[in-house]
Amino acid sequence: MTATSTESNDASTASDQIYKSPExxxxxxxxxxxxxxxxxxxxxxxxxxxENSMGIDINGRVxxxxxxxxxxxxxYEHLNNWRVCYGNTNPLVVPTQAEALEYLKLQEEKxxxxxxxxxxxxxxxxxxxxYDTKYDWRPRKSGQETSVGIISPAGEQLLPxxxxxxxxxxxxxxxxxxFIPVSDGQAWGLVSSTTPPVLMTDFKYNAIIPERWERKxxxxxxxxxxxxxxxxxxxxxxxxxxxxxxxxxxxxLMPPIADEIYEDELMTDDEPLIFFVTRRGDKIGIxxxxxxxxxxxxxxxxxxxxxTFRLIRNDRxxxxxxxxxxxxxxxxxIHRRNVRAARR
Numbered sequence: 001m002t003a004t005s006t007e008s009n010d011a012s013t014a015s016d017q018i019y020k021s022p023e024x025x026x027x028x029x030x031x032x033x034x035x036x037x038x039x040x041x042x043x044x045x046x047x048x049x050x051e052n053s054m055g056i057d058i059n060g061r062v063x064x065x066x067x068x069x070x071x072x073x074x075x076y077e078h079l080n081n082w083r084v085c086y087g088n089t090n091p092l093v094v095p096t097q098a099e100a101l102e103y104l105k106l107q108e109e110k111x112x113x114x115x116x117x118x119x120x121x122x123x124x125x126x127x128x129x130x131y132d133t134k135y136d137w138r139p140r141k142s143g144q145e146t147s148v149g150i151i152s153p154a155g156e157q158l159l160p161x162x163x164x165x166x167x168x169x170x171x172x173x174x175x176x177x178x179f180i181p182v183s184d185g186q187a188w189g190l191v192s193s194t195t196p197p198v199l200m201t202d203f204k205y206n207a208i209i210p211e212r213w214e215r216k217x218x219x220x221x222x223x224x225x226x227x228x229x230x231x232x233x234x235x236x237x238x239x240x241x242x243x244x245x246x247x248x249x250x251x252x253l254m255p256p257i258a259d260e261i262y263e264d265e266l267m268t269d270d271e272p273l274i275f276f277v278t279r280r281g282d283k284i285g286i287x288x289x290x291x292x293x294x295x296x297x298x299x300x301x302x303x304x305x306x307x308t309f310r311l312i313r314n315d316r317x318x319x320x321x322x323x324x325x326x327x328x329x330x331x332x333x334i335h336r337r338n339v340r341a342a343r344r
Contacts, residue, residue, distance in 0.1 A: 056262055056279070063262035063277045066209060067219060067228050076169040076212055083133045092136035100153035103131040103173065139172040150180070159197055167210065177215050178233060178248055181208040187223065190231075192247060200250050213274055216289060222256035227280075229256035232289060254278070254292040261287070286311065 055064040055071070065071035082090040095103070106128045113121035142151040143161025150159040152172040159166060164185035170177050179190045179200055187203040206226065211217035218231045232253040235246070258278040266273045278285040278295050285295035297311040 056277070063264040065260060065262050066276075067207075067221070067258075067261045072209065075209070078212070079136075079138060079169060079171075090134075093134055095131075095135045095137070095153050097153065097155050099131070099135070100137075100155070100173070103128075103135070103137075104154060106131065137171045137173040139168050139170075141166060141168065146185075158193060159191065167208075169212075170210070170215070175215070177210065179218070179250065181210065181218070190218065190250060194247065198247065211274075214289070217253065218250075219261055220256065225256060227256040228258045228261050228278075230254040230261075230287065230292075253289070254287055258285070258295060 055062045066075055080091060082088045082092065106124060109124070110128065113124045116122075137153055139150045139152050139158055142149045142157065146164060147161050148163055148166055149157065149161035150166050150168060150172070151157050154173070156172075158172060158176070159180060159182070163182040165183040167181040170180075176193055178193060180193055180197075181188055182191050183189075184203045188205045188208045189199060189201045189203040190208065192198040192200055204223065205220050206223040207219075207221040209219040211219065216233045219228055220231055221228050230253040231250050234249045234251045236249060258280055260279045262277040262279070264275055264277055266275065274288075276287040278287050278292065280295040283295050284297055284300070285293040286300060287293070293311055296313065298314040299312045301310060301312070
């Protein structure tokens with residue numbers, strides 16, 4: 001969904017953000033190994049490339065487009081269906097306020113009945129499971145057409161009705177984001193979900209798209225160049241992912257240098273690992289939460305088992321055509337531990 005608040009059927013507008021960040025070259029990433037990508041295939045834009053409205057097919061592997069108009073319409077479609085298994089197509093139930101309040105009450109009382117086997121406890125367990133998997137906990141817009149805010153299904157006012165448009169594609173009960181894209185009618189910015197909300201950026205972006213899985217990245221589009229970059233959420237003042245009482249920061253991860261950004265995933269032993277393919281013209285690059293490469297490469301390949309990665313340029317001599325990168329296993333282990341903890 002475009003940085004513009006994208007609801008299931010909206011995903012038209014795009015918003016842009018431009019952050020001046022020190023250029024992180026691929027050579028820097030080599031010296032400070034913070035990207036870890038593992039692939040079993042070789043991907044090249046010059047070899048059997050087939051791009052369509054849903055993504056780019058490189059040698060049989062499809063990277064799903066995020067930033068195109070067509071991609072935005074389906075980027076959050078997983079929020080429309082039951083959360084029981086991959087590919088489920090049963091539509092979610094829109095809860096009433098009474099059901100939302102009952103859901104919150106069951107969550108608070110979960111420890112008192114979860115391991116019990118009496119009839120009433122089993123009924124509560126079944127009802128809690130249904131609320132978890134079959135109900136739509138996305139917030140609703142409040143206010144009037146030209147001045148809108150966000151209200152949760154339980155009736156909590158998450159954002160005041162002070163914006164021209166707001167982003168609503170998130171679970172406001174179980175996974176409320178730290179920052180929410182909002183628009184003043186001409187550009188997009190980010191506000192915190194605290195009370196009261198804090199404006200974290202100016203209204204200067206053409207589109208803002210929150211990354212849909214870990215919700216720690218924002219893809220931003222520059223108003224002047226219409227190119228895409230990325231911002232990341234950072235907690236520089238504490239070691240834990242969430243630190244009580246401190247507001248995280250927004251920091252530039254990649255400046256607006258890409259024509260399009262695509263999503264791909266690698267199947268690891270425990271869970272998929274998401275990474276992003278960036279494109280400018282017929283050249284590609286790679287981006288993760290830990291850095292990005294220059295968009296000057298023709299192909300890339302990597303190895304799942306050895307966790308090694310390389311980007312390849314066809315204009316180099318054979319002996320120097322690949323940039324090799326080997327991730328730090330300590331950094332990798334810390335990241336996987338943090339991801340698992342965040343998803344519990």
